Amino acid sequence: MKNLIDILDLSLDEIFNLIETAIKIKNDPSRYLEKCKYKKMATLFFEPSTRTRLSFEAAMYELGGNVIGFSDAQSSSAAKGESVSDTAKVISCYSDIMVIRHPKEGAPLVASMNAAVPVINAGDGGHNHPTQTLTDLMTVYLEKKRLNNFTIGFCGDLKFGRTVHSLISTLCRHKNVKIILISPENLNLPSYMISNYINKNHIECIEANDLESVMPELDILYMTRLQKERFTGAQDFESLNNSYILTLNKLKSAKKDLCIMHPLPRVNEIETAVDADPRACYFKQVLNGKYIRMALILKLLEIE
Ligand code: CP
DSSP states (O other): OOOBSSGGGSOHHHHHHHHHHHHHHHHOGGGGTTTTTTOEEEEEESSOOSHHHHHHHHHHHHTTOEEEEESOGGGSGGGGTOOHHHHHHHHHTTOSEEEEEESSTTHHHHHHHHOSSOEEEEEETTTBOHHHHHHHHHHHHHHHSOSSSEEEEEESOTTTOHHHHHHHHHHTTSTTEEEEEEOOGGGOOOHHHIIIIIITTTOOEEEESOHHHHGGGOSEEEEOOOOGGGOOTTSOHHHHTTSOOBOTTGGGGSOTTOEEEOOSOOSSSBOGGGGGSTTBOHHHHHHHHHHHHHHHHHHHTTOO
16 A cells, blocks of 8 residues: 655656646546546545645546545544544545645654555645645646756745645756745745755755846746744744735746746735736646546556
């Protein structure tokens, strides 16, 4: 049995195979309508979600399977004090595969150590969000026709943003990727990310104070919202909240084929006028997320 807890659980070949399968499904979804007939997926969401939970559920339904689960910890026996490990043992009796989002880093790993079925991490605290990263990589591949040789800027909350951490950790395995980090001083990328991934893999990386100065250089711009739910009282959310807002005006100096990405939800960091720009890819990401999750479910259930 295989789980997906960290994006680095997958080799680059495995990731590419998943993207290829997802593209095949996207191009001919009718071939996959009964692949998961009689299979059940459990979605255990201890934290709010729109895209990840509903795309997993749509993915399983479009594969002909069924879905059980909860979208709020308060409606599960976690509210009575049940542990993640016991929950995983229990849900294994009802499902063939389990998807878990939890505010505590490491909770999906604990679930996987106690489950009798494959476990997928749907986001754990500020740590990792591997299926968002698969979504992001599929989008880069469809937009750029390559997964190497580009400059990518990460803008916003690089401290708490788990989508950023996941994507950077795997991009550091790719050839000729330059990373530009644009964040308020208090929301810099954690030092373990710099040492364990960027420096260890000799990745070219610079920090910038503003979007405008680096915009002409970027092939991909990865915007993120401030992760308000992970701020502690000592951190001043309000003073940082408007630090970086992408506007049409700021895009004037950008490349014609810039790919603007955002894992969503958006709060105020991309003005809505940008949505109509052909370089805006964040709603394409949403759709790709369903197909790559279909491919992942098939892989973990070992269905051809
Ligand atoms: N991108 C993402 O994880 O969105 P949700 O929080 O809505 O699942």
